[in-house]
Amino acid sequence: MKALLSHSPGGPETLTLDELPDPVAGKGELLVSVRAAAVNFPDTLIIEDKYQFKPARPFAPGGEIAGEVEAVGEGVEGWSVGDRLIAVPGWGGMAEKVVINARTAYRLPDGRSFEEGAALLLTYATSIHALYDRGHLKEGDTLLVLGAAGGVGLAAVELGKARGARVVAAVSSEEKAAAAKAAGADDVVVYPRGPFDKDGSKALAQLFKDAVGPDGANVIYDPVGGDYAEPALRSIAWEGRYLVVGFPAGIPKLPLNLTLLKSCDVSGVFWGAFAARDPKANAAHVAELFRLWEQGKIAPRISASYPLAQGGEGIASLANRNVIGKVVITLD
Known part of the structure; x- marks a missing residue:
């Protein structure tokens, strides 16, 4: 072969x-x-x-x-x-x-x-585990998705909408913004390319805050990492859930005082380990994905x-x- x-x-x-x-x-x-x-x-x-x-x-x-x-x-x-x-x-x-x-x-x-x-399977199973199990996403929540035009990002946008959340998609170009909108995002923010200095990081945080609204994002889905992580965390809601999914932009270091000030959770998402440790729960998620696929609510x-x-x-x-x-x- x-x-x-x-x-x-x-x-x-x-x-x-x-x-x-x-x-x-x-x-x-x-x-x-x-x-x-x-x-x-x-x-x-x-x-x-x-x-x-x-x-x-x-x-x-x-x-x-x-x-x-x-x-x-x-x-x-x-x-x-x-x-x-x-x-x-x-x-x-x-x-x-x-x-x-x-x-x-x-x-x-x-x-x-x-x-x-x-x-x-990989992108949608990762995202459904992240949003349902780790992020406890519910109807009416505001969900901020970084890298929202990538595979896991688009999956998170679609699953967030299927869950009844308001989805704010963060992307790096107008072309990607159109893709996120087509996947169902309610709002889109186009951010500049990093790396960022202190002023750039502050400006990016304000972009995220303006996009999610004054109450902040209940759930932040971050498959990007790098210099985008801290600005995103600054837009989180009180008792929000920040989901660590991946690091193509680099592994960030978060200032933990922000988690105290917002009383928020930072949750790791390792779908492969979850699927191996709890195959029944993973199978239930896959069955749900097939149902949503059949209904046209998700589509790779x-x-x-x-x-x-x-x-x-x-x-x-x-x-x-x-x-x-x-x-x-x-x-x-």
């Missing part, structure tokens, strides 16, 4: 398309013929050894897939050859075939393409697709923060 492999730490340009022996499904596993693999921010980190997981090399990036069952391992029930599925294996998805734990697979609904399926936006041989270009486009929604690698 062909696979896009990382042989040594480095950027997307270091990946090579190689031939490997076909993997074999073991006990409790499924061999999947991959039809599409989504690109996510962890893919930009894992190939540089900057992610919390460091697979043995060589390995293929690609933590989110859609495909068909090619073989069923010993002891697996409920799956047959030819069944369509989606899964989040963590890595290995940018290959023609991958072996996954059968318990982590979900059936791809009829009428949905492999590209759509590959683009759903795919801005670009690349063939497997050009998967490095797809990862690079995400790393450069030029993507609206998701990028998908397709395999025939």
Whole structure:
């Protein structure tokens, strides 16, 4: 089989398309013929050894897939050859075939393409866990979403609206503002590119405060980090919930006196660990996502697709923060 492999730490340009022996499904596993693999921010980190997981090399990036069952391992029930599925294996998805734990697979609904399926699970499952479990978002809350035109950002916008919240989307361009509006955002704020000096940080905080209103944001969803974090935190409501989702702009340091003054919570969001520790709760979230998908309240936006041989270009486009929604690698 062909696979896009990382042989040594480095950027997307270091990946090579190689031939490997076909993997074999073991006990409790499924061999999947991959039809599409989504690109996510962890893919930009894992190939540089900057992610919390460091697979043995060589390995293929690609933590989110859609495909068909090619073989069923010993002891697996409920799956047959030819069944369509989606899964989040963590890595290995940018290959023609991958072996996954059968318990982590979900059936791809009829009428949905492999590209759509590959683009759903990681971003929406992260966002529903963040907003429902960690942010306790409820109807009538004001939700501020940073990086609102990215994959997790657009998912948070849609899920916030589905929950009945007022959603304020923060983005870095007018094009991204239009995408956030199309996803249902009630208001949009376009912020400048960092880094920021003291005056720039203060001005950004005021932009956020003006956007969310005098009562502040009940929930702040931050998949960006960096110099944007503290200004966003300054716009939080009394007893608000600040959700730490990711750090493409860098890992910030928050002044804890702000949390005291606003009596607010800062909550980490690690969906992968949550799904492993509480699979029943995660399965319930996935069922809710399928219901919202069926109702048209959520819909993955795919801005670009690349063939497997050009998967490095797809990862690079995400790393450069030029993507609206998701990028998908397709395999025939």
